[in-house]
Amino acid sequence: MTSPIFFQDEILNSISEGLFTVNKEFRINFFNKSAARLTGYDKNEVVDKFCKNVFCSDLCKGNCPLVKVLQSGEELNNLETVIVKKSGEKLLVKLNAAVLRNEANEPVGGVVSFREIFCQETISEYIKKNAHYYGIIGFSKPMTDIFNLINEVADCDATILIQGETGTGKELLADAIHATSRRKESPFIKVNCSALPDNLLISELFGHVKGAFTSAVKDRVGRFELADKGTIFLDEIAEISPQTQLQLLRILQHGTFERLGESTTRKVDVRVIAATNKDIEAAIANGKFREDLYYRLNVIPIKLPPLRERKDDIIFLVKYFLKRFSLIYSKEITEIDDDALDLVMKCTWPGNIRQMENALEFAFIRTKPGQSICLSKLPEFLRETIKTSSPNVSYKNEISDDELIKVLEKYRWNKTKAAEELGLNRTTIWRRLKTLGIEN
Numbered sequence: 001m002t003s004p005i006f007f008q009d010e011i012l013n014s015i016s017e018g019l020f021t022v023n024k025e026f027r028i029n030f031f032n033k034s035a036a037r038l039t040g041y042d043k044n045e046v047v048d049k050f051c052k053n054v055f056c057s058d059l060c061k062g063n064c065p066l067v068k069v070l071q072s073g074e075e076l077n078n079l080e081t082v083i084v085k086k087s088g089e090k091l092l093v094k095l096n097a098a099v100l101r102n103e104a105n106e107p108v109g110g111v112v113s114f115r116e117i118f119c120q121e122t123i124s125e126y127i128k129k130n131a132h133y134y135g136i137i138g139f140s141k142p143m144t145d146i147f148n149l150i151n152e153v154a155d156c157d158a159t160i161l162i163q164g165e166t167g168t169g170k171e172l173l174a175d176a177i178h179a180t181s182r183r184k185e186s187p188f189i190k191v192n193c194s195a196l197p198d199n200l201l202i203s204e205l206f207g208h209v210k211g212a213f214t215s216a217v218k219d220r221v222g223r224f225e226l227a228d229k230g231t232i233f234l235d236e237i238a239e240i241s242p243q244t245q246l247q248l249l250r251i252l253q254h255g256t257f258e259r260l261g262e263s264t265t266r267k268v269d270v271r272v273i274a275a276t277n278k279d280i281e282a283a284i285a286n287g288k289f290r291e292d293l294y295y296r297l298n299v300i301p302i303k304l305p306p307l308r309e310r311k312d313d314i315i316f317l318v319k320y321f322l323k324r325f326s327l328i329y330s331k332e333i334t335e336i337d338d339d340a341l342d343l344v345m346k347c348t349w350p351g352n353i354r355q356m357e358n359a360l361e362f363a364f365i366r367t368k369p370g371q372s373i374c375l376s377k378l379p380e381f382l383r384e385t386i387k388t389s390s391p392n393v394s395y396k397n398e399i400s401d402d403e404l405i406k407v408l409e410k411y412r413w414n415k416t417k418a419a420e421e422l423g424l425n426r427t428t429i430w431r432r433l434k435t436l437g438i439e440n
Contacts, residue, residue, distance in 0.1 A: 016115070018093075021100055022051050022066060023109040038093075038116060040086035051112075056084040065097035066110040073099055073107070080117070092117050116330065134176035136169060137320050140312040142305040146173070153300055154180040159252065161237075161297045162275040164304030167354030170275040173304060174233045177273055186230030189223045193244075194236035202244055203260050212261025222259065224251060224268050231271045237297065238278035238289060245290045252296040272297070307349045307356065311416065314345055314356075315430055321357055322373075325364045333364055335372035342427045343375060347382060404432060 009030075012019055018035035020028050028051050031043045041054065052060035059065060059081045069076055075098035082090050095114035099107045133147045150173075153160075160177060162170045171190070178188045196204055199213070207222030223232060240248070251257045256267050274297045283289035307314070318336060326332050336344075340363070349356050363377040375383065404422070408429075411417040419426040 015113075017113045018115065019111065019113045020046075020051070021109055021111045024070075024107075026051055026064075026066060026110075028054065029109070035114075038085075038091065038114070039083065045086075057081045065095065066112065069097045069099050069110055070107060075099070083114075134172075134179050136172050136176060137317050138310070138313055139316055140310040142310050143313065146302060146304070147176075149300075149302065150177055150180055155182055157181075157183070157271045158299040159272045159274070159297050160300045160302060161280075161294075162273065162302045162304060163280070164275075164277060165306045165350075165352055166277045167349075167352035168277075168304040168306060169353055170277075170304060171233070171235060173302065174235075174273045174275060178231045178233075181231065181271070183230050183271055187227050188231050188233070189227040190233045190235065191223050192235045194239040198241040198244060201240065202247065205244070206247065206257045206259055208260035209262045212259075216261065219259075222257075224257060224270055225266070227270045228268045229270075231273060234272065234274045236276060237274040238276040238280055238283055242290070245293050249290065249293045249296060252293070307352045311345060311426070315341070315427075317353065317356065318344060318360065321360045322364065325361055329364070331369040333367050333369065333371065333373065337372050337374045338427060338431065340373050340375045340378055343378060343382060345427055401436060404429070 012030070013033045015032070016034055018038045019030075019032045020035050021030040023029055027048050028046050029048070031041070031046050035041075036043055039055070046054045051066070052064070059079065065076050065079055075096065077096045079095050079097070080092070081095065082092055085091055093114040094117050095112055097110060097112045100109040100111045102108045133143075136143070136147075138144065138147065162173055164170050174190075175188075178184060191201075191204065193201060203212070203216075203220065203222070205222050205224055207220050207225060208216050209219050210216055234248075247257060251268070251270075252272060255269060256265050258265055280289055280294055284291050284294060318341065319334075322334055322336065326334065344356065344360075347356075351358075359379050359382055360373075362379050363373045366377045367373050404418075407418045407421055408415070411421075415426050415429050419429050422429075
């Protein structure tokens with residue numbers, strides 16, 4: 001008969017997280033297979049050794065989580081630290097620590113579980129390498145037109161107003177504008193104008209002096225001063241009050257301002273990029289936004305199209321997000337079933353790319369490693385609000401390769417128009433091209 005201890009060890013060895021236990025002297029007495037895989041140490045190399053001499057974590061130097069849990073009796077969760085592998089390589093991990101008790105509920109040691117987390121730099125490198133344009137995925141004509149415009153205005157300092165629905169990527173576009181500009185080596189300061197009440201926003205933008213208001217206990221430099229010689233991004237610009245609009249107009253016209261609570265005029269050299277998801281022209285008509293400020297901001301207007309107007313980019317976005325989630329969650333899922341992709345393509349996505357990313361992340365989390373995302377894993381709102389159309393015509397049986405290519409060439413490779421003529425689903429055409437080795 002299998003002993004309970006043997007059975008317990010088998011369970012602990014089967015989990016994906018690294019796990020080890022120590023006695024009251026902080027000597028390791030159990031080390032599971034995942035801990036061995038993550039650290040490079042064999043179980044026999046570490047048993048009976050002090051854990052601090054094995055892991056050499058920065059937490060071992062006076063802030064040991066095991067000491068804390070044994071003293072307090074309370075577990076610790078999601079502590080981020082760096083451990084040193086047997087090879088000398090450093091590994092970024094998140095760990096949980098708890099007291100280990102015997103059958104009489106007496107503390108006999110501690111237990112730590114840990115898992116590898118991917119550095120933000122790793123994810124950022126993937127984004128930089130795989131995104132089409134400075135972190136933005138976009139191959140459709142509306143997006144390539146915007147990219148061309150950004151390149152054309154890279155050498156000027158004119159103000160730019162980005163307009164677009166929520167979730168279209170206005171901040172990413174502002175990042176791209178700064179990265180291509182001649183000020184790219186200078187500060188890039190971002191301000192969300194809707195996140196603060198008006199009196200605090202004025203202080204945030206222009207700074208204040210000690211005593212300007214009750215909590216002003218010392219002088220503070222504003223965001224415009226911090227952005228001197230660089231760029232400032234004013235997100236949700238339509239939310240600012242008439243008073244703030246007036247002060248912003250002055251700095252755009254003359255490059256001058258005063259800190260809150262003082263009369264000294266200061267001068268800065270700042271390029272302004274503003275963004276909004278509101279209809280500013282309607283706000284002007286309603287007297288909520290200054291017309292003269294609008295004209296100052298709108299020297300170079302950019303309108304980001306909603307996702308429903310750039311459906312050609314959806315497949316590329318899906319592939320990009322799946323790879324990105326694979327890095328973040330450390331599990332490989334690269335495929336999505338045809339019917340699930342069809343549903344993603346049909347949705348109008350009122351929340352645009354941000355909403356689609358969240359929906360895909362939800363499905364990704366629910367899908368097991370190595371499997372493809374199926375229809376049932378997508379969020380319920382997506383499956384309920386979008387009704388699938390009649391079954392697609394099979395391109396394999398009905399349409400030859402030559403006919404498919406001929407129709408695509410007729411419409412200059414516009415898959416939507418080709419799909420309409422052939423009576424096929426656009427996703428079906430994309431899948432067929434992939435089998436022919438034509439993906440872009």
